[in-house]
Amino acid sequence: MKVHLRKKKLKTGKQSLYIEYYKGIQTLANGKIKHLRDYEYLQLYLVDNPKSASEKKKNREQFELAEQILAIRKAEVYQGKYRIQNNHIGKTTLLGFYEKKKEERYQTKGNYDNWDAAQKHLEQYSPSHITFNDIDVDFIKGFKKHLDTVAVTKSKKNLSQNTKHTYFNKFKACLNAAFDEGYLKENLIKKVKGFSMGESTREYLTCDELQKLSQTPCAIPLLKRAFLFSALTGIRWSDVNKLKWSEVREEGNDDVGKAIFRIVFQQKKTEGVEYLYISQQARELLGERKDTEERVFKGLRYSAYMNLQLLRWCMFSGITKHITFHSARHTNAVLLLENGADIYTVSKRLGHKEIRTTEIYAKIIDKKMKEAANSIPVLKISNN
Known part of the structure; x- marks a missing residue:
């Protein structure tokens, strides 16, 4: 330059x-x-x-x-x-700089919360007086080991693989920023390999299981409508729960006279605005239109009792999987892919920021296809 x-x-x-x-x-x-x-x-x-x-x-x-x-x-x-370090700013404390970088992310709630959670473990590991002049590869490896062997959740359980991956990545982002801004003369974080991302199991319902569930009575009818709506649309619990009638649009008819319905809402997790077309059946699950500012699923709330009733509803329908409300979102993704929707369309409907998040569902479909290949009866082939 x-x-x-x-x-x-x-x-x-x-x-x-x-x-x-x-x-x-x-x-x-x-x-x-x-x-x-x-x-x-x-x-x-x-x-x-x-x-x-x-x-x-x-x-x-x-x-x-x-x-x-x-x-x-x-x-x-x-x-x-030439990687010349400014000795004065090198005396800046690690925890003070991390706090500054965390606050810069205040507007992105999900990311900010992860930075905040990682900070608590960094504070447990690093003395408050540690400056960038004190940081070396061994210090970085020590924090990685701390996350792997010492750090625990509020319920005193070891951190999951994905949580360790996320927290170490926040620490990594902090040190990358410190190098870019001249606090470190060398980007030491590049010398330490982070945690690999673990692949979590995504429980979902097959089309037959969802059909059984829809025909089985639930102790809380409101919960049943909300779960099935999520399965038909793919939107998260947080967005189903806060959905208002002002966000439910009826946009006339298509070329063959079929009614067009759409929900326009801001995702609570990503804060992105979504314009999502929904089916006639999904609209019917919402019920009769009320005042614009009234919640569509008024009375729905997250609780241990609600989760218990969801599991009981599944058991009564003969489903033994551990189903949560989020399983409805997974179900929607799998059903879309199984019925011919391309992965880009599924990604857009689910509001994913990255296509690789959606690709996890494609792996599920591949697995089912392999199972289908082995379901063909074995033929008795003669040598003639």
């Missing part, structure tokens, strides 16, 4: 001083060359063609200040290029 002090003539007759960061060139798809530049405007100005002594003095002071800023910016660039 090259750093230059530049001037730009303004309509006022003054010249604006700014720093240009030249980052090289990029070849575009059409073969043209694009020069990559960033600019920092210093809010420093020179009088064009100064006449008085005071104007000349002011120009000289402004230009000297700009050159001093330029020298600082060049030093910062070389510091990153």
Whole structure:
């Protein structure tokens, strides 16, 4: 990267001083060359063609200040290029810097909560006085071992593989940021392998099982309607629970006269706005329209009693799987894929940010196809 002090003539007759960061060139798809530049405007100005002594003095002071800023910016660039550590900021405490990075993520609730949970384990492991000058590979390996062997949940259970993976990744992101900002002279986290992501079991209902369940009475009819609605649409418990009538849209009829229904809502987990078409049957499960601000499934709440009634409902229908409300979402994904929906469409309907999250359901389908291949009766083949 090259750093230059530049001037730009303004309509006022003054010249604006700014720093240009030249980052090289990029070849575009059409073969043209694009020069990559960033600019920092210093809010420093020179009088064009100064006449008085005071104007000349002011120009000289402004230009000297700009050159001093330029020298600082060049030093910062070389510091990153040659991994020269700033010893002063190296004395910043790890926990203080982590807290700062966590607060930067306050708007993304799910991510913030993970940073906050990981911080509690980092505070258990790292003394408060530890600075970036104290951190080495052994310190990083020590935290990984702490998560693997010492850290426990609120119920005193060892952390799951995926939880260890998530918490260590937050620690990793913190150290990556520290290196990028000059607190570390070397990106040490690259020398320590993190936890691999464990593949959790996603319990779901087959089409036959969902049919049995829909024909079996439930002690809480509201729960039955909500669960089946989730199975037909794929939306999460949190979004089913908060769904309002203002979010349920009836958008006329299609070309063959079939009614079109859609729900427009903001996902509680990702905060993304979803525009989800739903079937006629899914709409019927919502019942009669009420006031716009009233909850559709009014009276539905998360509780141990509600979960128990869900399990009992499944048992009465002959289903022995450990089904939770979230299993309805898994069921929807599997049924869509089994009935010909492409993985991109399923991913969009479920509101996944990454396609790899949806690919887990594709693995389930592959497994069922293998089972189907082995279900064909064995033939008695003669040697003739």
